Amino acid sequence: MPEKPKLAVYWAASCGGCEIAVVNLHEKILDVDAAMDFMFCPCLLDTKKKDIEALPDRAIAVTLFNGALRTEENVEMAHLLRRKSQILVAFGSCAKGGCIPALANFTTKDELLNAVYLDNPSVDNPAAVIPSGTTGFPEGDIHLTPLLERVKHLAQEVEVDYYIPGCPPESEQIWNVIETILSGDLPPKGSTIGCGTLTVCDDCDRTKEEKRITAFRRNYEFYPDRKACLLEQGLLCMGIATRNGCGAPCTKANMPCTGCYGAPEGIRDQGAKMVAALGSVMDIGDTTGLSEKAIAGRVDDFLKTIPDYAGLFYKYTLASSTLGGRVGKQT
Numbered sequence: 422m423p424e425k426p427k428l429a430v431y432w433a434a435s436c437g438g439c440e441i442a443v444v445n446l447h448e449k450i451l452d453v454d455a456a457m458d459f460m461f462c463p464c465l466l467d468t469k470k471k472d473i474e475a476l477p478d479r480a481i482a483v484t485l486f487n488g489a490l491r492t493e494e495n496v497e498m499a500h501l502l503r504r505k506s507q508i509l510v511a512f513g514s515c516a517k518g519g520c521i522p523a524l525a526n527f528t529t530k531d532e533l534l535n536a537v538y539l540d541n542p543s544v545d546n547p548a549a550v551i552p553s554g555t556t557g558f559p560e561g562d563i564h565l566t567p568l569l570e571r572v573k574h575l576a577q578e579v580e581v582d583y584y585i586p587g588c589p590p591e592s593e594q595i596w597n598v599i600e601t602i603l604s605g606d607l608p609p610k611g612s613t614i615g616c617g618t619l620t621v622c623d624d625c626d627r628t629k630e631e632k633r634i635t636a637f638r639r640n641y642e643f644y645p646d647r648k649a650c651l652l653e654q655g656l657l658c659m660g661i662a663t664r665n666g667c668g669a670p671c672t673k674a675n676m677p678c679t680g681c682y683g684a685p686e687g688i689r690d691q692g693a694k695m696v697a698a699l700g701s702v703m704d705i706g707d708t709t710g711l712s713e714k715a716i717a718g719r720v721d722d723f724l725k726t727i728p729d730y731a732g733l734f735y736k737y738t739l740a741s742s743t744l745g746g747r748v749g750k751q752t
């Protein structure tokens with residue numbers, strides 16, 4: 422019987438949601454198992470790093486690499502799996518654009534560690550210990566891999582063949598991608614796959630009436646109309662600046678899209694696209710006869726109703742954005 426192509430799934434700096442999305446294939450996971458040798462997935466299988474190191478180069482047919490690169494170990498595994506894989510896929514928003522872990526790039530590594538281990542009011546740490554390095558125990562040494570100065574997405578470290586967006590990717594899209602890979606009918610390298618090329622708004626069945634709003638509101642402040650566009654009701658829905666392919670489950674559940682599929686095809690920066698889109702919904706009233714300063718003041722007042730620009734507009738893409746992070750905090 423011919424050997425089945427090897428499939429690896431690896432997590433770096435991530436929450437585990439991408440693995441859950443794989444498990445959510447439900448019975449289709451048996452089809453994956455029938456078609457491929459699912460041989461490496463640290464949270465599901467007991468394959469060791471040394472087993473991967475022992476493989477010939479390019480022995481793994483496909484690696485789905487999820488998670489951002491936060492530690493030196495993440496970087497080491499990215500290089501190892503790149504070398505051992507024919508196809509390396511940045512799987513999910515952390516690997517594709519940095520996602521939530523990359524929001525740490527708005528601060529420095531030292532500020533981050535201080536906030537977690539020293540300044541945190543719920544931490545009792547009188548000796549001011551910040552875990553690092555190697556600690557000896559009778560049973561053996563424990564080695565903590567150092568943090569990188571800043572969080573990277575996968576393509577900032579190794580060559581990536583394909584990208585699958587989503588936080589996490591929708592399970593049916595994972596299956597579509599596996600089928601595509603097995604068929605050998607692959608799109609050009611560097612493509613974003615398992616998604617559409619339009620926006621979530623294109624898949625959303627809510628009615629848009631080109632209404633303008635005078636302020637944004639938070640989700641908890643009111644119960645939105647289930648049929649009308651959420652953005653036009655004052656909720657910061659990122660659908661207009663987000664790639665489609667998820668089936669718009671959030672807006673169907675009466676929640677705004679937070680943008681987890683990243684920028685639509687051809688858009689470099691999701692946050693910038695969203696900022697540009699805000700102009701089309703912003704109502705600052707009649708500005709006839711007002712000075713530029715007064716108009717700017719009204720725009721400022723409107724923007725003040727957005728609680729957290731960076732966290733909203735760059736939640737999934739900061740590491741791959743033009744901004745990159747560390748605004749005003751560079752050391």
Ligand code: SF4
Pocket residue numbers: 621622623625626627629649650651652653658659660661672677678
């Ligand atoms: S902005 Fe949001 S609610 Fe409105 S159409 Fe787009 S995805 Fe739907």
Ligand code: SF4
Pocket residue numbers: 588621663664667668669670671672677678679680681682683
């Ligand atoms: S609607 Fe938006 S946030 Fe929800 S799954 Fe789709 S892309 Fe992600």
